Amino acid sequence: MEIKKVGVLGCGLMGSGIAQTAAAAGFEVVVREVTNELCERGFQGIEKSLAKFAEKGTITADQQREIRGRLTGTTEFNALADCDIIIEAIIENLDTKRDTYRQLDELCKPETIFASNTSSLSITEMMTATSAARQQRFIGLHFFNPVPIMKLVEVVKTILTDEAVYETAVDFGKRLGKVPVRASDKTGFIVNRLLVPYMLDSIRALEEGVGSIVDIDNAMKLGCGYPMGPLTLGDFVGLDTTYYIAEIMFNEFREKRFAPPPLLKRMVLAGLYGRKSGRGFYDYTVDPKNPTPMNLL
Numbered sequence: 001m002e003i004k005k006v007g008v009l010g011c012g013l014m015g016s017g018i019a020q021t022a023a024a025a026g027f028e029v030v031v032r033e034v035t036n037e038l039c040e041r042g043f044q045g046i047e048k049s050l051a052k053f054a055e056k057g058t059i060t061a062d063q064q065r066e067i068r069g070r071l072t073g074t075t076e077f078n079a080l081a082d083c084d085i086i087i088e089a090i091i092e093n094l095d096t097k098r099d100t101y102r103q104l105d106e107l108c109k110p111e112t113i114f115a116s117n118t119s120s121l122s123i124t125e126m127m128t129a130t131s132a133a134r135q136q137r138f139i140g141l142h143f144f145n146p147v148p149i150m151k152l153v154e155v156v157k158t159i160l161t162d163e164a165v166y167e168t169a170v171d172f173g174k175r176l177g178k179v180p181v182r183a184s185d186k187t188g189f190i191v192n193r194l195l196v197p198y199m200l201d202s203i204r205a206l207e208e209g210v211g212s213i214v215d216i217d218n219a220m221k222l223g224c225g226y227p228m229g230p231l232t233l234g235d236f237v238g239l240d241t242t243y244y245i246a247e248i249m250f251n252e253f254r255e256k257r258f259a260p261p262p263l264l265k266r267m268v269l270a271g272l273y274g275r276k277s278g279r280g281f282y283d284y285t286v287d288p289k290n291p292t293p294m295n296l297l
């Protein structure tokens, strides 16, 4: 089966990045959001990102226009009916996702592949909201932020995923210009299984006074060649999101390494979500490009 038309559910940070990437790879893309305002906000992000690529000369002005022309926003589920693949990047709430999949299953053509961009929820639990035939066409496609830049996509299979569907999805990942890695439906897949304990440990190191925020970040950035230190990365991913993923992983595996540290919980309770709220381990409110470390202990 050849994928030509791509549907994206959700035009937030991840959904808009996925839509942009698919359109840049030459696919016709329909993005569905709950309201026109949310759709417009997502498209503004896409335009900003495309402008960055055009400024750098990665794409020409013509390509910028063509990519934009392949993207359509909608608030209607019906507009997704004839898509060959649907990539869902809506709120990380299992009930909402299951409800959405139930509706889409009735609406979409039988061949449509369903893919979730969830970072930590079970693909199998979403899949069971659909009919037996669709369950074989249900996978995970987990992208990384910022999607237009990060080269990886995790392609996740369940115990019911049809082999040919899975290979189509792996090939689709390559056509998007990403490097696909194969993973099975175990909570956190490959990246978050390794990344989340590392990020949580960096917070525990801070709590235990091993080093300051800046020193912990510089240690991993300069000592290991990572693009960002772990605390900066937490602010970038969102501390509320990190906490939420950690809770799911801890509940699944009951292992201490996935347990959210008390400091993380308190920061989330206090509304320190990282970059998106203006403050996290760093304060971005004065100069976002040169944030200052917070006094948290």
Ligand code: 3HC
Pocket (backbone or CB within 6 Å): 048, 049, 050, 052, 053, 056, 118, 119, 143, 144, 145, 146, 147, 148, 149, 150, 192, 227, 228, 233, 237
């Ligand atoms: N669109 C277009 N261009 C973008 C962009 C976007 N959305 N975001 C960044 N860029 C470009 C910048 O314009 C810049 O281009 P230039 O080098 O030609 O000037 C380049 O990318 C680098 O950006 P910056 O100079 O702003 O900053 P950095 O050099 O620090 O790079 C980064 C930014 C790419 C985000 C880099 O810091 C990085 O790779 N950080 C790690 C990100 C990461 O680990 N992501 C995964 C998070 S985990 C996840 O998503 C999974 C979830 O389940 C939790």
